[in-house]
Amino acid sequence: MSRNQNRSKMDKIVSLAKRRGYIFQSSEIYGGLSSCYDYGPLGVELRKNIKETWWNDIVTSRENVVGMDSSILMHPKVWEASGHVENFTDPLVDCKQCKNRFRLDKGVHKFKCTNCNMKFHIKEGQIGGRKKYRECFDDLTASEPESYVNSTCPRCGKEESIILDKVACPKCGAADLTDPKQFNLMFKTHYGASEDSAHRIYLRPETAQGIFVNFANVSNAARAKLPFGIAQIGKAFRNEVTTRNFIFRSREFEQMELEFFVRPDASEKWHKEWIESRLEWYKKIGINEKNLQLREHGSDELAHYAKACVDVEYKFPFGWAELEGIADRQTYDLQQHIDHSGNKLTYYDQEQEEHIVPAVVESSAGVDRTMLTVLADAYWEDEANDRVVLSLSPQMAPIKAAVFPLVNREKMPEVARDIFEDLKGHLPVEYDDSGSIGRRYRRQDEAGTPFCITVDSQTLEDGTVTIRERDSLEQVRINKEHALQEIRDRIN
RNA sequence: GCGAGUGUAGUUCAAUGGUAGAACCUCAGCUUCCCAAGCUGAUGACGAGGGUUCGAUUCCCUUCACUCGCUCCA
Numbered sequence: 001m002s003r004n005q006n007r008s009k010m011d012k013i014v015s016l017a018k019r020r021g022y023i024f025q026s027s028e029i030y031g032g033l034s035s036c037y038d039y040g041p042l043g044v045e046l047r048k049n050i051k052e053t054w055w056n057d058i059v060t061s062r063e064n065v066v067g068m069d070s071s072i073l074m075h076p077k078v079w080e081a082s083g084h085v086e087n088f089t090d091p092l093v094d095c096k097q098c099k100n101r102f103r104l105d106k107g108v109h110k111f112k113c114t115n116c117n118m119k120f121h122i123k124e125g126q127i128g129g130r131k132k133y134r135e136c137f138d139d140l141t142a143s144e145p146e147s148y149v150n151s152t153c154p155r156c157g158k159e160e161s162i163i164l165d166k167v168a169c170p171k172c173g174a175a176d177l178t179d180p181k182q183f184n185l186m187f188k189t190h191y192g193a194s195e196d197s198a199h200r201i202y203l204r205p206e207t208a209q210g211i212f213v214n215f216a217n218v219s220n221a222a223r224a225k226l227p228f229g230i231a232q233i234g235k236a237f238r239n240e241v242t243t244r245n246f247i248f249r250s251r252e253f254e255q256m257e258l259e260f261f262v263r264p265d266a267s268e269k270w271h272k273e274w275i276e277s278r279l280e281w282y283k284k285i286g287i288n289e290k291n292l293q294l295r296e297h298g299s300d301e302l303a304h305y306a307k308a309c310v311d312v313e314y315k316f317p318f319g320w321a322e323l324e325g326i327a328d329r330q331t332y333d334l335q336q337h338i339d340h341s342g343n344k345l346t347y348y349d350q351e352q353e354e355h356i357v358p359a360v361v362e363s364s365a366g367v368d369r370t371m372l373t374v375l376a377d378a379y380w381e382d383e384a385n386d387r388v389v390l391s392l393s394p395q396m397a398p399i400k401a402a403v404f405p406l407v408n409r410e411k412m413p414e415v416a417r418d419i420f421e422d423l424k425g426h427l428p429v430e431y432d433d434s435g436s437i438g439r440r441y442r443r444q445d446e447a448g449t450p451f452c453i454t455v456d457s458q459t460l461e462d463g464t465v466t467i468r469e470r471d472s473l474e475q476v477r478i479n480k481e482h483a484l485q486e487i488r489d490r491i492n
Numbered sequence: 493g494c495g496a497g498u499g500u501a502g503u504u505c506a507a508u509g510g511u512a513g514a515a516c517c518u519c520a521g522c523u524u525c526c527c528a529a530g531c532u533g534a535u536g537a538c539g540a541g542g543g544u545u546c547g548a549u550u551c552c553c554u555u556c557a558c559u560c561g562c563u564c565c566a
Binding site: 010011014015016018020025028029030031032033034082083084086098185205206238240241242244303304305366385386387404406408409412427434435436437438439440441443445447454457458466468473475 | 503556
């Protein structure tokens with residue numbers, strides 16, 4: 001497909017999502033808030049179904065995985081231990097000339113002496129400049145740039161005479177830079193009514209740390225034995241530099257994370273198992289496997305704590321993109337919290353008769369990305385029948401069935417309403433008697449409803465109704481008393 | 493964050509320096525015995541804030557949002 005066609009497919013999904021009540025832009029009446037989205041009546045059902053199938057697959061159906069739900073606000077030291085504070089405090093600048101962005105300390109720092117006008121610069125940790133000036137230094141290996149400010153000039157010997165003249169772009173050499181900016185992906189807020197910095201805390205940028213800090217609590221309470229996992233679904237917040245592609249990357253999002261604790265020597269084996277298991281899950285919720293692939297991180301893109309990481313990717317209209325990362329994090333996380341908190345987050349291995357720090361295999365998936373995947377994968381245009389269809393798997397579909405009277409005459413609406421009333425306590429269903437029957441079928445097709453039950457004149461005679469399947473348009477007659485069971489059977 | 497582009501009913505599009513039309517959707521009624529039929533009627537928009545002007549949806553500025561390309565993505 002060409003780019004134009006790809007783009008228009010995303011546009012169509014966005015507009016369908018709004019029209020049918022899946023996804024709205026946040027704060028729309030005030031002009032919208034960038035990258036934040038609200039989920040409407042169908043959206044919230046779809047999200048619930050995604051989360052339920054995940055939870056069922058990861059927690060309920062496994063003996064050795066338990067769930068938890070930690071608070072979004074946590075002690076600030078959690079993020080010092082995890083590395084989230086430290087890794088994102090470097091000031092960054094942009095070169096106005098070549099648009100390069102770099103850490104300020106990576107810029108070319110140009111110094112000069114206010115007394116003798118000696119000049120030198122620091123680039124990539126080396127002192128540079130004219131030969132006659134370089135010779136004034138015993139060693140050309142540079143210290144931190146800040147340490148030269150107000151230092152003694154090595155040429156004329158005058159104290160406190162060196163000043164920082166300018167900082168230039170290491171790429172193009174221009175000294176035309178923006179003011180340094182602090183980039184930290186964590187949202188900051190104040191804890192308590194007082195706004196002094198002592199009470200600064202963060203909205204969690206991932207749910208995983210809530211699991212790690214509860215490692216001892218949960219493993220004791222659950223009497224867990226290795227290998228075992230702790231799972232959590234919850235919101236996380238990141239001040240992303242760029243947000244793009246509808247709900248794909250947003251600043252507020254929901255994660256489904258599993259931290260699976262294993263003996264360190266077994267992490268590789270479990271990493272492989274979870275990769276398979278997670279890929280299967282996406283197929284199970286109805287994603288076309290041709291649109292799924294695994295991608296292993298190269299050593300250059302691995303996070304500092306991870307030994308290996310494999311992404312599950314989906315072929316979106318805008319290209320292949322990451323749905324989930326499955327990482328072998330080794331003992332990094334628990335060890336960091338052991339070091340920072342002083343608590344013994346270890347496991348006593350009965351067989352080896354020793355305390356060990358378990359390694360962890362993490363599966364980190366996004367609810368919102370899964371939702372976009374489900375919608376994009378289900379969307380198609382049935383030109384033969386002139387309709388737009390969301391072929392959601394019955395398990396994912398927000399509305400499982402709709403009930404119609406074929407026409408609004410005789411007793412058909414009453415009979416149809418009775419069937420609807422019987423179903424509605426058990427399944428999400430809709431009743432509709434407006435317009436023509438064809439219009440009502442189309443409406444449900446677009447919303448992704450897999451089944452439509454129609455009451456016609458034969459129903460009044462023998463108590464049977466038609467049940468129509470969304471994708472094939474096939475209809476069969478069943479006894480109206482069996483409608484609930486029939487739909488349940490077809491969902492599973 | 494930088495550069496380019498785009499903002500008119502729910503959606504897709506018109507028109508205009510004198511405050512806006514349509515189609516589809518939605519709603520109500522009639523009709524309709526199985527796939528967006530028909531008839532009648534109704535609701536509904538110039539993203540926001542300034543400026544120029546007698547008058548701005550239209551021109552200018554700012555801002556917000558979206559799209560694309562960079563950049564970023566523990």
